[in-house]
Amino acid sequence: MPPPTYVFRYGHRANRDHRISTHVGLVARAFGAFGMYYCGDRDEKLEEKIKDVVERWGGSFEVYYVKSWKSFVEKWRGKVVHLTMYGIPLPDVIDKIRRLKKPILVFVGGQKVPGEIYELADYNVSVTLQPHSEVAALAVFLDRLYKGKMLKKAHFENAKIRIIPQEKGKKIVVTK
Numbered sequence: 001m002p003p004p005t006y007v008f009r010y011g012h013r014a015n016r017d018h019r020i021s022t023h024v025g026l027v028a029r030a031f032g033a034f035g036m037y038y039c040g041d042r043d044e045k046l047e048e049k050i051k052d053v054v055e056r057w058g059g060s061f062e063v064y065y066v067k068s069w070k071s072f073v074e075k076w077r078g079k080v081v082h083l084t085m086y087g088i089p090l091p092d093v094i095d096k097i098r099r100l101k102k103p104i105l106v107f108v109g110g111q112k113v114p115g116e117i118y119e120l121a122d123y124n125v126s127v128t129l130q131p132h133s134e135v136a137a138l139a140v141f142l143d144r145l146y147k148g149k150m151l152k153k154a155h156f157e158n159a160k161i162r163i164i165p166q167e168k169g170k171k172i173v174v175t176k
């Protein structure tokens with residue numbers, strides 16, 4: 001089992017990034033991360049949205065605002081994986097990352113990331129060598145890290161809602 005994984009979302013802009021940062025958080029949670037840190041604009045609506053999903057769909061995923069990304073990353077007691085199209089291709093490093101014993105911080109940008117992160121990161125990892133999205137890069141990275149395990153996880157602890165998979169239509173179980 002890989003160590004606990006957290007996501008760091010760099011440079012949130014409340015007016016532009018609300019939807020995509022929410023998706024970073026929801027993907028992080030659904031694909032097995034324990035929490036999301038973010039810096040940039042403090043955005044209570046973003047935090048509320050993710051808390052609301054956790055409240056209904058379960059688990060203990062948390063969102064934390066961080067003022068200074070740099071001192072946070074420098075003090076992180078674990079390993080830092082920066083997702084960037086300029087990094088080492090994911091298949092070439094994922095086995096090494098999976099064997100790490102310390103918590104992993106997966107750093108993703110949105111607006112351009114500061115150059116220092118390439119040095120501060122223990123691993124700069126690419127998910128294809130083409131530009132795309134932090135949401136997609138994160139999903140693929142976490143899926144490979146957890147070897148697809150989250151794709152069939154039906155229920156998080158304390159969930160009020162869960163899905164019963166159907167070939168057609170929708171079926172949910174609601175616990176009061």
Ligand SMILES: C[S@@+](CC[C@H](N)C(=O)[O-])C[C@H]1O[C@@H](n2cnc3c(N)ncnc32)[C@H](O)[C@@H]1O
Pocket residue numbers: 082083084085086107108109110111112113125126127128129130131132133134135137
């Ligand atoms: C919309 S992208 C581009 C950011 C910005 N234009 C730049 O030059 O850094 C935002 C984030 O998605 C992630 N990303 C995009 N393409 C990627 C790729 N091929 N591999 C890994 N991460 C990627 C990176 O974390 C990046 O900081």
